[in-house]
Amino acid sequence: MAAEDKSTITFHVDAADGRKFHEVMGNDLNLVTLERTACELALKLTGSILEASKLLGITRHALKRRIVRHNIRWIRDVRPPVAAE
Numbered sequence: 001m002a003a004e005d006k007s008t009i010t011f012h013v014d015a016a017d018g019r020k021f022h023e024v025m026g027n028d029l030n031l032v033t034l035e036r037t038a039c040e041l042a043l044k045l046t047g048s049i050l051e052a053s054k055l056l057g058i059t060r061h062a063l064k065r066r067i068v069r070h071n072i073r074w075i076r077d078v079r080p081p082v083a084a085e
Contacts, residue, residue, distance in 0.1 A: 035066065
């Protein structure tokens with residue numbers, strides 16, 4: 001197995017409900033690419049614009065602007081809420 005490239009960027013996000021997501025990118029440090037990836041990952045993780053914006057630390061309006069700017073295709077996750085144990 002080849003050694004891992006030290007310049008690889010990996011996003012690791014742990015949801016409050018125990019789900020874990022990660023996204024691995026190449027060595028692209030382009031801020032536009034990083035911003036798009038962070039937005040996509042937050043939307044995938046949370047399933048809502050409001051919760052994704054909270055995770056990213058921005059307003060929902062700011063996230064909506066980034067969705068339009070980066071032409072992010074996102075369909076709301078319609079999973080039923082997780083029951084509290």
